[in-house]
Structures are given as structure tokens and as C-alpha cells.
Amino acid sequence: MDVALLIALFLASAVRMAVPLLLGTLGESLTERAGNLNLGVEGLMMMGAATGFIAAYHTDNIALAVLAGMLGSGFGSLLYAILTITFRTKQDVTGLALTIFGSGFANTLGKTLANTNTPEGIRTFAQATPLKLPESTASIPGIGPVLAFIDTAFLQHNWFVYLTFIAAFAGWFYLFRTRQGLHLRMIGENPAAADASGIRVIGAKYAHVVVGGILCGLGGVYISVINVGTYLENIVAGRGWIVVALVIFIRWDPLKAIAGSLLFGALEIVGFRIQHIEALSGLPIFSQYAIDMYPYLMTIIVLILTYARKKAYLGPAGLGVPYFREDR
Amino acid sequence: MRLRIAKKDTAGGYKAVLIRVGAVLVALVLSGLLMTAMGYNPISAFAAIIKGSFGSKRGLINTITVAIPLLVVALGLSISFSMRFWNIGGEGQLIMGAIFATFVAHNLPVNTPTPVYLITMAIASMIGGALFALIPGLFRAYSGTNETLFTLMLNYVAIKITVFLRLVLWKDPEAKGFPSIEAIPKIAHLPKVFGIHSGWIIALIATVLVYVFLKYTKRGYETRVVGESERTAHYAGINVRRVLISGVILSGGLVGLAGFVKLSGAAFTLSESIGGGNGFSAVIIAWLAQLNAPVMVIVALLFAAMEQGAMGMELALKIPASVADIIKGLILFTALASEFFIAYRVVIEPGPRQLQKQAQKEDQV
Numbered sequence: 001m002d003v004a005l006l007i008a009l010f011l012a013s014a015v016r017m018a019v020p021l022l023l024g025t026l027g028e029s030l031t032e033r034a035g036n037l038n039l040g041v042e043g044l045m046m047m048g049a050a051t052g053f054i055a056a057y058h059t060d061n062i063a064l065a066v067l068a069g070m071l072g073s074g075f076g077s078l079l080y081a082i083l084t085i086t087f088r089t090k091q092d093v094t095g096l097a098l099t100i101f102g103s104g105f106a107n108t109l110g111k112t113l114a115n116t117n118t119p120e121g122i123r124t125f126a127q128a129t130p131l132k133l134p135e136s137t138a139s140i141p142g143i144g145p146v147l148a149f150i151d152t153a154f155l156q157h158n159w160f161v162y163l164t165f166i167a168a169f170a171g172w173f174y175l176f177r178t179r180q181g182l183h184l185r186m187i188g189e190n191p192a193a194a195d196a197s198g199i200r201v202i203g204a205k206y207a208h209v210v211v212g213g214i215l216c217g218l219g220g221v222y223i224s225v226i227n228v229g230t231y232l233e234n235i236v237a238g239r240g241w242i243v244v245a246l247v248i249f250i251r252w253d254p255l256k257a258i259a260g261s262l263l264f265g266a267l268e269i270v271g272f273r274i275q276h277i278e279a280l281s282g283l284p285i286f287s288q289y290a291i292d293m294y295p296y297l298m299t300i301i302v303l304i305l306t307y308a309r310k311k312a313y314l315g316p317a318g319l320g321v322p323y324f325r326e327d328r
Numbered sequence: 329m330r331l332r333i334a335k336k337d338t339a340g341g342y343k344a345v346l347i348r349v350g351a352v353l354v355a356l357v358l359s360g361l362l363m364t365a366m367g368y369n370p371i372s373a374f375a376a377i378i379k380g381s382f383g384s385k386r387g388l389i390n391t392i393t394v395a396i397p398l399l400v401v402a403l404g405l406s407i408s409f410s411m412r413f414w415n416i417g418g419e420g421q422l423i424m425g426a427i428f429a430t431f432v433a434h435n436l437p438v439n440t441p442t443p444v445y446l447i448t449m450a451i452a453s454m455i456g457g458a459l460f461a462l463i464p465g466l467f468r469a470y471s472g473t474n475e476t477l478f479t480l481m482l483n484y485v486a487i488k489i490t491v492f493l494r495l496v497l498w499k500d501p502e503a504k505g506f507p508s509i510e511a512i513p514k515i516a517h518l519p520k521v522f523g524i525h526s527g528w529i530i531a532l533i534a535t536v537l538v539y540v541f542l543k544y545t546k547r548g549y550e551t552r553v554v555g556e557s558e559r560t561a562h563y564a565g566i567n568v569r570r571v572l573i574s575g576v577i578l579s580g581g582l583v584g585l586a587g588f589v590k591l592s593g594a595a596f597t598l599s600e601s602i603g604g605g606n607g608f609s610a611v612i613i614a615w616l617a618q619l620n621a622p623v624m625v626i627v628a629l630l631f632a633a634m635e636q637g638a639m640g641m642e643l644a645l646k647i648p649a650s651v652a653d654i655i656k657g658l659i660l661f662t663a664l665a666s667e668f669f670i671a672y673r674v675v676i677e678p679g680p681r682q683l684q685k686q687a688q689k690e691d692q693v
Binding site: 107238 | 366414416467471472473474476477478480481482484485488489491492495496608611612615648650651652653654655656657658660661664665667668
């Protein structure tokens with residue numbers, strides 16, 4: 001196989017692995033921009049993965065699977081929202097509780113479907129490549145090989161993948177180019193000031209925490225229903241925690257989230273692939289098991305560097321602080 | 329009508345206890361409803377959990393065995409939490425402790441007397457856990473790096489290191505089929521006292537020590553002041569950095585010790601599943617007990633009973649053991665919400681329209 005094809009195939013896998021990370025990061029960015037640190041991403045992704053898969057298995061309809069995943073994770077994030085916003089509970093403990101609850105919820109619901117596959121219709125949707133270029137373009141003189149490379153790397157995915165990337169662009173536009181986005185950022189930085197200027201703080205917090213949680217849940221739907229196609233116990237496998245770290249890495253910015261999740265998606269692939277590269281695997285630090293550790297180590301390094309820079313943006317100033325109007 | 333939320337003058341007392349107990353009851357009712365919705369019979373499920381955890385001598389021994397490391401980790405974490413160092417890296421620190429203890433267990437001369445063997449392992453495990461907590465501790469003390477995410481990520485690093493050790497560096501050449509690390513020798517096992525491995529004695533001693541440390545020593549007092557407000561501590565002449573770092577070392581060391589207790593008392597073989605989620609459960613145990621060491625003993629036992637009982641339930645009734653996680657999550661949710669009702673009260677007062685009506689009535693009079 002030639003190198004260009006290998007690289008293109010590698011990029012294609014990285015894009016697929018990036019999707020759940022991107023959805024989660026987008027959701028958590030919205031949540032944190034509203035001033036709520038939700039450590040329950042792992043639980044929300046589990047809930048989405050389980051409810052989505054159950055609907056996919058019984059209805060063989062992708063729209064219903066997505067809807068069920070949204071309902072499942074929406075239920076989880078609504079619980080979190082009620083607790084942290086109305087009852088002003090400690091956000092990190094509540095998030096941890098949500099992860100325990102969500103994992104229990106998903107593993108209990110999905111128990112009977114463990115190791116079953118998605119039905120035919122869902123499988124067809126997952127394997128469809130609607131934007132694939134026609135074969136003939138590869139033989140165009142000059143740009144043919146370039147088109148073939150782009151085609152293999154970026155254009156042989158299903159709709160779910162493309163919609164995720166569009167959602168990230170939409171998220172950026174919403175946050176930085178609309179009035180609501182500006183209001184949201186204001187709530188995250190200083191809820192009292194936002195309240196004083198007439199913004200409905202509590203309502204906006206609820207909306208963004210719930211929608212953010214639903215986006216995380218969609219990441220779970222992608223993993224179980226589309227990418228893996230088989231339901232496994234603990235199928236999310238720690239990606240929710242990577243998301244929490246990625247949000248810092250990408251500075252709460254959906255556009256940077258695209259780059260960040262592609263990078264971390266690529267790292268996940270490197271772990272799988274490295275065993276084939278014999279020259280490297282002779283050294284223990286390039287063993288695939290050592291490389292599995294790199295996303296977490298990289299997150300730590302990013303964390304250290306972020307805090308070492310005195311003027312770095314450390315996230316919304318009101319993050320983690322419950323808003324209490326009567327305290328103003 | 330309008331709802332207004334006001335702070336209560338006095339929080340605590342028997343009312344607070346009543347609200348907390350009520351919260352647990354609400355959680356149990358909610359989990360019952362959820363189980364019914366999922367098609368399981370909640371009453372037989374709860375009965376099976378109680379029977380599996382406290383119903384027999386065997387069950388009781390297992391419950392206590394599960395509770396021991398949970399308690400030690402929760403005690404360790406409570407030192408971190410009391411100075412508001414959000415150490416959620418218990419899982420990683422425990423695993424690091426177990427890795428260090430395993431290393432010692434495989435490298436000491438065989439003719440070493442048992443007490444020396446065990447004490448060396450215990451010290452090694454404490455060093456392992458302390459070092460793993462010290463890394464984020466130093467960064468937090470010197471550049472303010474967020475410790476929540478740092479410690480969280482280190483959990484996964486520890487798990488991956490163990491996988492690496494199991495599959496590559498420490499792979500037991502004699503293990504057939506599933507690759508594993510060689511079990512620690514018999515001499516490195518904790519002796520049993522009253523039918524339970526002696527880790528329970530270690531756990532109870534740790535409970536007393538942590539309680540005394542936080543409540544009656546100068547350093548413990550300073551730790552709590554740093555937790556209340558770093559600025560206050562600074563103005564009071566407390567060396568915040570030194571308190572933070574020594575607290576983190578103590579905290580991580582104790583959590584690492586739990587790794588030794590688990591390895592020498594129950595697991596005997598190092599694997600990435602030795603943590604078993606204890607690091608996360610312990611966060612909740614410490615928090616539910618309001619960082620009060622003796623209360624942690626009870627909460628840890630109840631948590632262990634839930635885990636142990638759930639396994640019995642799965643065997644007897646084919647209800648998935650993960651139901652226990654749902655119950656745990658819901659208890660936490662309601663316990664968290666109960667803090668709101670302890671600290672605030674909801675006042676019902678007339679809204680603008682009712683006030684207007686009232687005013688009109690008064691005008692007529």
C-alpha cells in the first residue's frame with residue numbers, strides 16, 4: 001500500500017474517532033459557558049449510548065434512535081440542572097453522582113442487549129457515504145490523486161459525521177456572533193451583572209445545561225449505534241473524562257474543538273495502529289499500551305501550561321459558582 | 329403567590345439529621361419507582377441486597393472486606409477535601425500504592441520475617457500514593473493548576489501503567505492464556521483476625537488518627553483554615569504552600585496504603601481493576617459523611633453492603649448488579665439537595681397581584 005493511502009485512511013479513522021469527542025466537547029463548552037461545570041459527561045454519554053441503542057435495536061430507525069438518545073441524556077442533564085441551578089448543589093460532586101447514576105442506568109437498561117448488533121437499516125445508514133466523489137474523478141490528470149486523497153480521508157463518512165462538524169460551526173457562530181451567545185458568555189462570566197442587565201439567568205442556564213447534556217448524549221449514540229454497532233458494557237470507556245479535559249484544551253471555543261477532537265481522535269488511533277510499525281514498538285515507550293496513556297498525559301501537560309501562563313483564559317469566571325439572586 | 333428563598337438563621341441540630349435521613353428515604357422510593365419502570369420488583373430487590381450483604385456470616389465478612397479499602401481511601405481523601413484540594417485521583421493513588429507494594433513483595437528476600445515484609449510493603453505503598461498525589465499538589469501550590477482535572481487524568485495514567493506492566497514489563501511468563509502479573513507470595517498476605525484480614529484494624533486505627541489529626545492538632549487546624557479561605561490562612565501567618573503540600577502527601581499516602589491493604593488482604597494479584605472504582609465511591613463517602621471520620625465508617629459499610637448485596641441480588645434474581653449504582657447515584661442526588669433545605673427555607677409570600685387586591689380591600693375599608 002502506498003503512503004498517501006495509508007495517511008488518508010488514518011485521517012478517516014481519526015475523523016470517526018473525533019465525532020463523539022467533538023459532540024461532547026461542544027455540549028460541555030455550552031454548559032460551562034453558562035457557568036456550570038458538569039463532570040457527568042461520562043454518565044450522560046452512557047445514558048445516550050444505552051437509550052439510543054435500545055431504540056435502534058427495536059425500531060431500526062436512526063431518527064428514533066437519535067431521539068431516544070436525546071431523551072435519555074436530556075433526562076440526566078435535567079436532573080443535574082435542577083440540582084445545581086435550583087438547589088445550588090456543589091457542581092463537581094453532583095457531576096460525579098451523575099456519572100455513577102448514568103453508568104448504573106445505562107448498564108441496567110442495556111444488560112439484556114449486551115453484545116447484540118444493530119439491525120440492517122441502521123447498519124446501512126452507518127456505512128453509507130453520501131458525499132463520496134465518483135470513481136472517475138480519481139483519473140483526472142493533475143488533481144486526480146489529490147481528489148482521491150481528500151475523498152478517502154474526509155468524504156467517505158455518513159451523515160451523522162458531517163452534521164456533527166456542522167454543529168460545531170453552528171455552535172461557534174451562536175456563541176460569538178449572536179446576541180444570545182453574548183448573553184450566555186456574560187452569564188458565565190458574571191451572572192449578577194447579566195441579571196441586572198435584564199437577561200433571564202436561570203432560564204438560560206437551564207436551557208444550555210440541558211442542551212449541552214443532550215449533545216454529550218448524542219456522542220454516546222454515535223459510539224454505540226453508529227461507530228461500534230454492537231452494545232457493550234461500559235462502551236463509552238472514559239471518553240467522557242477526556243471531553244472534560246478537552247474543553248480546557250480548546251478554551252471553550254467550538255471551532256478549536258474541531259481541531260482538538262481530531263487530534264485526540266488521532267491519538268486514539270495511533271494506539272491501535274502502532275503495533276504494526278515494528279521499528280517503533282521495539283522501544284517500550286512506543287508500545288501501544290504506553291501510547292494509550294498519551295491523551296491523558298497530554299491533557300495534563302496542557303493543564304500545566306495553561307496555568308503557568310499568567311494571562312491565559314482560564315474559563316468563565318463564574319464557573320462552578322452557584323448563582324443566588326438574593327445574595328447580590 | 330410568589331416563592332422566595334431565604335437563608336436560615338441556624339443550620340444543623342436534629343432537624344438537619346432528620347432532613348438527611350428523609351433524603352435517603354426519598355432516594356430509596358425513587359429508585360424503587362425507577363426499578364418498577366424498568367420491569368424489576370423493587371421490594372424483592374432491596375430484600376435481596378440486605379440478605380446478600382448482612383444476611384449471612386459469609387455475606388457480612390465480604391461486606392466488611394469490601395468496606396475496608398473504601399474507608400481508608402475516604403479517610404485519605406477527606407484530608408485533601410478539608411483543605412479544599414479536590415483530589416478525585418483516589419483511584420490512581422490506590423493503584424500506585426498497589427504497584428509499589430507489588431514491587432516490594434516480589435523483590436524482598438524470601439527469608440525476611442513476615443512483619444518486616446508487610447511493613448516494608450505498607451511503607452512502599454504509602455510512598456507510591458503520596459508521590460502520585462504530590463505531583464498535582466506541587467503544581468497547585470506553585471502555579472494554581474486545577475487539581476480536579478489533574479488528579480482525574482492521573483487515574484487513567486495509573487490504570488494504563490498497570491495494563492502496561494501486566495502485558496509487557498511484569499508479564500508472568502508462566503501464566504497461561506490471559507496475561508497477568510505473578511501473584512504476591514504467601515508471606516506477603518495480611519493475616520486474618522476474627523476471620524477477616526487484618527486490614528480492618530489498619531482502617532480503624534486510620535479512622536482515629538485522621539479524626540484526631542483534623543480535630544486536635546495544630547497542623548490539622550491549619551489544614552481546615554486553608555480550606556475555609558486561603559487568604560485568611562495567609563493573613564493569619566499560616567504557610568499555605570507547606571500546609572497544602574504536607575496535606576496532599578498525607579492524603580495520598582493514606583490512599584496508597586489502601587492499595588496495599590487491598591492487595592495483601594484480598595486481591596493478591598496486581599491488575600488494572602484493583603481500584604475497582606473505590607477512588608470514586610470514596611469521594612462520595614467522604615462527602616456524605618461531611619468529612620467526619622467516625623461517620624465515614626458507617627457510610628463505607630453501607631456502600632460496601634450495597635455493592636456486596638447487589639452481587640447477591642444478581643445471582644438470586646437476575647436483576648443486574650448495576651442497579652446498585654442507580655441507588656447510589658440517587659442517594660447522592662437527594663443528599664445533595666437536602667443541603668439546600670438545611671441551609672435555606674422557602675418562603676411563600678403574596679405576589680404583586682395579591683398585594684394589589686389587598687390594598688384595594690384596605691382602601692374600601
